[in-house]
Each structure stands twice: as structure tokens, then as C-alpha cells.
Amino acid sequence: GAVVSQHPSWVICKSGTSVKIECRSLDFQATTMFWYRQFPKQSLMLMATSNEGSKATYEQGVEKDKFLINHASLTLSTLTVTSAHPEDSSFYICSANTDRGRSNGYTFGSGTRLTVV
Amino acid sequence: RKEVEQDPGPFNVPEGATVAFNCTYSNSASQSFFWYRQDCRKEPKLLMSVYSSGNEDGRFTAQLNRASQYISLLIRDSKLSDSATYLCVVSRGSTLGRLYFGRGTQLTVWP
Numbered sequence: 001g002a003v004v005s006q007h008p009s010w011v012i013c014k015s016g017t018s019v020k021i022e023c024r025s026l027d028f029q030a031t032t033m034f035w036y037r038q039f040p041k042q043s044l045m046l047m048a049t050s051n052e053g054s055k056a057t058y059e060q061g062v063e064k065d066k067f068l069i070n071h072a073s074l075t076l077s078t079l080t081v082t083s084a085h086p087e088d089s090s091f092y093i094c095s096a097n098t099d100r101g102r103s104n105g106y107t108f109g110s111g112t113r114l115t116v117v
Numbered sequence: 118r119k120e121v122e123q124d125p126g127p128f129n130v131p132e133g134a135t136v137a138f139n140c141t142y143s144n145s146a147s148q149s150f151f152w153y154r155q156d157c158r159k160e161p162k163l164l165m166s167v168y169s170s171g172n173e174d175g176r177f178t179a180q181l182n183r184a185s186q187y188i189s190l191l192i193r194d195s196k197l198s199d200s201a202t203y204l205c206v207v208s209r210g211s212t213l214g215r216l217y218f219g220r221g222t223q224l225t226v227w228p
Binding site: 044091095106109 | 121125158159160161162163204215216218219220221
């Protein structure tokens with residue numbers, strides 16, 4: 001089946017540093033990648049939608065200069081958390097569409113747990 | 118109003134019990150409906166899609182009521198391995214657009 005590989009699975013960084021999270025589609029082309037964030041005991045909230053070769057679309061309240069998304073190829077999308085602060089500590093997860101003909105064609109990465117100290 | 122509302126629980130049930138989860142969605146334009154399962158610190162995994170006629174997959178039965186914008190999941194003969202958080206998820210379009218997640222209902226099945 002379709003697989004999205006997400007790295008790293010967890011990261012601890014100091015305040016003020018930047019962290020890059022990668023999502024790769026291993027056996028399909030992901031023209032669209034969704035980036036979500038989940039705080040403890042909360043639902044997954046969409047941060048942005050990235051389309052290959054174009055600028056990402058950010059949800060209201062998400063700072064595009066802080067959360068940089070690059071979707072330069074059909075198999076790789078990256079999210080960079082710049083100048084991270086403790087309040088950015090969260091579970092970040094990507095999701096790609098795998099089959100336009102089916103309603104359940106979503107594949108999730110395994111998630112990245114970010115802790116900013 | 119949130120796009121998808123769920124009772125967060127927790128639900129604590131013994132093995133073999135039947136448990137039901139409910140969910141409501143606010144946007145009548147929603148067209149696709151799912152139940153996902155999320156284990157602690159893991160990514161969500163699709164449990165089942167939900168169809169208007171209702172559908173069953175083994176011990177799991179999902180129902181959809183479009184008129185009242187209500188979705189349910191019934192788990193029969195609960196197993197210890199069913200312990201997880203169950204996410205109600207909707208999508209507005211027939212094409213694969215963004216998903217809207219409920220905050221999840223936590224289930225613990227005890228021996």
C-alpha cells in the first residue's frame with residue numbers, strides 16, 4: 001500500500017533554533033500534502049496544504065514565516081519550524097492523497113513529536 | 118462552532134462489552150465520513166468509511182444520519198486491543214480535500 005515516510009519521529013531542540021520535518025511518499029506521487037498539528041488531548045488541526053511546485057496555503061492563524069513549507073517535488077514535502085519556542089512543542093503529522101478515485105485514499109506519516117526546551 | 122464534535126470520554130468498559138460513540142458535524146456540505154483510530158503518540162489509522170446506508174466491518178458498525186448530521190460507531194464484543202482514541206472525521210468534497218477531525222473519544226477496555 002501507499003506509504004508516507006516522515007522523519008524525524010521525535011526531536012528535542014533549544015528555543016530559537018529551527019527544525020525541519022520531512023515527509024516522503026515512497027511509492028506514489030503526492031501532488032498535495034496536508035500538514036497537521038495535534039496538541040495533547042486535542043484534535044488534529046490543519047496547518048497548511050502544500051501543492052507541488054506552488055506556494056502552500058496556510059490556515060487562519062498559522063504564521064507562514066514561522067512554519068515554512070516546501071513541496072519541491074512530487075515525493076517530498078518539508079515543514080520547517082523556524083525560531084522554535086516551547087509553545088511550538090506538539091505532534092506534527094503529514095498526510096497525502098493517494099487515490100483520487102476513492103474516498104478513503106489518505107495516507108498519514110508516522111508523525112513527529114517536537115519538544116522545544 | 119467546531120466542524121466536528123465528539124464526546125471525549127473516556128469510556129472504560131470490560132472486555133466483551135458493547136460501546137457506542139457519537140459524533141456530529143456542522144457543515145451540511147460534508148460528503149465523506151470516516152472513523153479513524155489513533156493509538157497513543159501514533160498517527161491516525163483508518164478504521165472504516167461511513168456510508169449513508171450504514172456499514173459493518175466485523176465487530177464494528179458505522180451509521181450516518183445526514184438529516185441530523187450525526188455519525189455513530191458501535192463496537193461489539195470489545196477486545197483489550199480496541200483500547201485507543203477514536204476520531205470522527207469528515208471531508209467536504211468528493212475529491213480528496215482536507216479532513217476535519219473531531220478531538221477523539223478515548224476508549225479503555227479492561228480485562
